[in-house]
Amino acid sequence: xxxxxxxxxxxxxxxxxxxxxxxxxxxxxxxxxxxxxxxxxxxxxxxxxxxxxxxxxxxxxxxxxxxxxxxxxxxxxxxxxxxxxxxxxxxxxxxxxxxxxxxxxxxxxxxxxxxxxxxxxxxxxxxxxxxxxxxxxxxxxxxxxxxxxxxxxxxxxxxxxxxxxxxxxxxxxxxxxxxxxxxxxxxxxxxx
Amino acid sequence: xxxxxxxxxxxxxxxxxxxxxxxxxxxxxxxxxxxxxxxxxxxxxxxxxxxxxxxxxxxxxxxxxxxxxxxxxxxxxxxxxxxxxxxxxxxxxxxxxxxxxxxxxxxxxxxxxxxxxxxxxxxxxxxxxxxxxxxxxxxxxxxxxxxxxxxxxxxxxxxxxxxxxxxxxxxxxxxxxxxxxxxxxxxxxxxxxxxxxxxxxxxxxxxxxxxxxxxxxxxxxxxxxxxxxxxxxxxxxxxxxxxxxxxxxxxxxxxxxx
Numbered sequence: 001x002x003x004x005x006x007x008x009x010x011x012x013x014x015x016x017x018x019x020x021x022x023x024x025x026x027x028x029x030x031x032x033x034x035x036x037x038x039x040x041x042x043x044x045x046x047x048x049x050x051x052x053x054x055x056x057x058x059x060x061x062x063x064x065x066x067x068x069x070x071x072x073x074x075x076x077x078x079x080x081x082x083x084x085x086x087x088x089x090x091x092x093x094x095x096x097x098x099x100x101x102x103x104x105x106x107x108x109x110x111x112x113x114x115x116x117x118x119x120x121x122x123x124x125x126x127x128x129x130x131x132x133x134x135x136x137x138x139x140x141x142x143x144x145x146x147x148x149x150x151x152x153x154x155x156x157x158x159x160x161x162x163x164x165x166x167x168x169x170x171x172x173x174x175x176x177x178x179x180x181x182x183x184x185x186x187x188x189x190x191x192x
Numbered sequence: 193x194x195x196x197x198x199x200x201x202x203x204x205x206x207x208x209x210x211x212x213x214x215x216x217x218x219x220x221x222x223x224x225x226x227x228x229x230x231x232x233x234x235x236x237x238x239x240x241x242x243x244x245x246x247x248x249x250x251x252x253x254x255x256x257x258x259x260x261x262x263x264x265x266x267x268x269x270x271x272x273x274x275x276x277x278x279x280x281x282x283x284x285x286x287x288x289x290x291x292x293x294x295x296x297x298x299x300x301x302x303x304x305x306x307x308x309x310x311x312x313x314x315x316x317x318x319x320x321x322x323x324x325x326x327x328x329x330x331x332x333x334x335x336x337x338x339x340x341x342x343x344x345x346x347x348x349x350x351x352x353x354x355x356x357x358x359x360x361x362x363x364x365x366x367x368x369x370x371x372x373x374x375x376x377x378x379x380x381x382x383x384x385x386x387x388x389x390x391x392x393x394x395x396x397x398x399x400x401x402x403x404x405x406x407x408x409x410x411x412x413x414x415x416x417x418x419x420x421x422x423x424x425x426x427x428x429x430x431x432x433x434x435x436x437x438x439x440x441x442x443x444x445x446x447x448x449x450x
Contacts, residue, residue: 038442128319131446135318138268142443 021163025172028154032175035147036085042139043078043100049136050075050107053129057110060120067106067113074099074106090176097178107133144178151175213263214270217278221435223247228258230295230339239344246351247433252287252312252358254350255280256343262294262303267449271307272441281439286311287358288439289350291343296334296450304330305447306346313444315357316350322446325349331450 054068061068081099083092111130120126155174158167167173218225223243224236231239239256247253255278262270271292275281281288288309296302306325308316325346333342 042442124323128323131319131322132317134268135444135446138272138443138445140443141269142272142441 020166021157022170025154025158025163025167025170028150028157029172031150032147032154033085035143035150036088038143039140039147040082042136042143046103046133046136046140047075047079049129049132053110053133056123056126056129057114057120060123060126061114061117064110064113067110071103071106071110074103078103088176093176093178104137148177151177213265214273214277215257215259217436221433223253223255223433225255225257228260228293228295230258230293231343232340235340239340239347243347244433250287250355250358251282251285251437252289252354253280253282253433253436253439254289254291254347256291256293256347258293258295258339260294267292267294267303267305267447268307268443268445271305271445271447272443275307275309275439275441279436279438280441281309281311281437282358283438283440285358286439286441287354288312288437288441289316289354289445290441291346292447293334293339293343295339301449302334303447303449304334304342305445306350307441307443307445309439310442310444311439312354312357313442315354316445318444318446320353322448324353326446326448331448335450 050071054071057064058068078099081096083096114120114126157163158172159174163172215225215227222240224231224240226236243254243256255275257271257274259270265273271290274292275288275290279288280290286309289312290305290307292303292305292307294300294303304326306321308321329345329349330342333339333345
């Protein structure tokens, strides 16, 4: 009888310690949440750079009103799309993507335009802003990739046996990925 | 379900094959990795010694990588992926830095990129890296094919700027604090187990022979906790720098071409 009690304690504690992967699921879920926060963080960083950039460019290239307004408009559109991770579906993610891509293309148009202003390109303030903007674009690419990686780990974990049976009971559902931007598979053309 | 598993394997397979182009972490760990053969032996040794000393003093790890070809990656992407894959810098502090250099050849431009770990982005903002290090120090020398001079002066500037940010002592204190946090929990568990088992079984198990599995379990549990994330990879020769610490990179830094 006593022996049975010990076996019972051992079995129960084994379950307590292993937790059937529940703790691991929570951990991975938190990782996805934090990597999504990082994604939003770097996009916010880009949005924060823009007013300063636009003001600097305006001082030298006031004729480019249209391009500058395009950037400001795309920025306000991009910052208005905020997603709660709880509601992260392929559709909302695509919406978020579209708004941010709009800002990316408006910014690249602006960068093409500034090529025509040698004074601006010699301005140290502008050069610093340009370096920051490039760095931010790198960070966006990195954080998107990390988000996809953590999401992949999470999805793979919850969809494997035996978790696939009970992950859904606790609300661990498959999460969506970032997809490659439309046309991103083509390298941008560079002309000299 | 079977299809899904196969798909998973295929996915993982493609991911790893894409990653295969990023060079593997050097064994034993080195801070100067001249894959393109731009530096002389003595130069590599000098630089390695200086960087190892800096890493021992400050726990900040600076890695130099030269490659003959970027394999189609953007320089910033390549440098970030090296930093992340090798784990340059200390885990938690993320105070690693990767200097990636691709020399100019007849049909391609020279590229340099200084990638900063998360923890160095504050002290080395992109604009500073771009202006003070890449544009002012490195590229003018690289243009004259003085690769060692460009790297060395760039590294000196980086060292001057980052020296105060992290110190090895701070890092050690943090590690020992983090390490001891798990112990009280196990002491409590231990006491609990002893009182549980001890009371009912005292007479028979007092000599302790059968409690071995319990001890082994304890050892395994605590061991699993302590070893998470560090690779305890100490190189023996020439002082060394303690191996890469598992730092992480977020795409910070700046670069240029000539």
